[in-house]
Amino acid sequence: MSPRAAWRLETLGFGEVYDYIDGKVDWMAAGLPTEGTNAQHPRAGDIARKDVPTAGLQEKLGDVKARVEVQGWDAVVAVNDQRVVLGLLRAKELAGDPEQPIEKAMRPGPSTFRPYVSLHEMLHFMVDHKLDSAPVTTSDGRLVGLLLQKDVAAEMEKK
Amino acid sequence: MPREIRREEVRKVVASGAQLVEVLPSPEYEEDHLPGAIHIPLRKIDSQGVELLDRKRAVIVYCWDTA
Numbered sequence: 332m333s334p335r336a337a338w339r340l341e342t343l344g345f346g347e348v349y350d351y352i353d354g355k356v357d358w359m360a361a362g363l364p365t366e367g368t369n370a371q372h373p374r375a376g377d378i379a380r381k382d383v384p385t386a387g388l389q390e391k392l393g394d395v396k397a398r399v400e401v402q403g404w405d406a407v408v409a410v411n412d413q414r415v416v417l418g419l420l421r422a423k424e425l426a427g428d429p430e431q432p433i434e435k436a437m438r439p440g441p442s443t444f445r446p447y448v449s450l451h452e453m454l455h456f457m458v459d460h461k462l463d464s465a466p467v468t469t470s471d472g473r474l475v476g477l478l479l480q481k482d483v484a485a486e487m488e489k490k
Numbered sequence: 491m492p493r494e495i496r497r498e499e500v501r502k503v504v505a506s507g508a509q510l511v512e513v514l515p516s517p518e519y520e521e522d523h524l525p526g527a528i529h530i531p532l533r534k535i536d537s538q539g540v541e542l543l544d545r546k547r548a549v550i551v552y553c554w555d556t557a
Contacts, residue, residue: 332532332553336513337492339535345545348492349508351500351552358524358552361497365522447522 359447360470375453376446378486379467379476385410388417392436393429395420406464408474409437415472416443421464443468446475454483492551500550508548524552 337350351357359365362376384399384407399407405425409418418437427436443466444453457465457480467475495503504510510527512519519529530539532553543549 332513333551334492336511336530336532336535336551336553339532340540340543340549340551341492343535343537343540345540345543345549347508347548349495349500349503349548349550350492351497351550352494353496354552354555355512355514355522355524356555357497358500359522363497364525366525366527367520367522369521 357470360445362446362469362475365447369449373450373486374446375444375448375450375467375478376475378450378482379446379478380482381476383408383474383477385414385474386420386433387411388432388434388437390433391429392420392425392427392431392433395433396425396429399425406477407433408466408477409433410474414474416441416466416468416474419464419466441466443472444478445470450483450486453478454480454487457483495550500552503548503550506548508550509543511543511549511551512553513551514553518554527552 333350337348340348384402384404386395386407386409388409395407405422407420408416410416418439419441420437424436424438446467463480465478467478510524511530512523512527513532515531528542
């Protein structure tokens with residue numbers, strides 16, 4: 332649709348016309364702000380915990396577990412140096428052999444969600460799929476935060 | 491000829507004074523639009539529909555995605 336709009340503007344005499352081809356979905360997936368009626372309601376990216384611990388693939392599980400327990404977490408997101416999500420470790424994975432690297436212990440390729448997804452949609456999905464938590468990422472896979480089902484439910488209760 | 495741009499360039503061009511135009515139908519614009527974007531649905535882009543726009547400034551159009 333936008334390419335046709337761009338060409339039409341040019342035929343109407345506009346000299347400098349750009350087409351943001353990836354559009355609104357790309358903007359929202361990057362967690363950037365929007366205006367409008369939906370912007371008044373919190374979404375996945377708004378309440379995802381930004382302080383979720385992360386770990387590199389070569390770190391030892393035992394070291395990571397000790398570090399995150401001090402912070403009060405029982406989940407860790409495995410990321411690369413670009414903060415791209417490569418895996419997830421919840422309590423079950425964290426209870427594995429402390430000598431193994433994160434790369435071996437993690438659950439690889441977890442389902443991720445974009446920041447603009449509504450809390451209503453997230454809660455349904457997380458309940459249906461028995462997910463206590465889910466990583467929220469930008470469209471290029473970078474970690475925004477970890478969304479906790481209990482946080483989603485609490486936020487929905489406020490309405 | 492219109493030029494295709496990506497997100498980071500959108501931000502730069504807007505910061506330098508470009509006008510943002512969402513061309514989707516009204517309900518979608520009302521729910522969410524980029525900050526500062528004005529609404530001109532595709533079907534309204536004609537000589538009257540673009541009166542809100544300044545022809546001397548750059549214009550960026552967008553819809554939902556690449557479709």
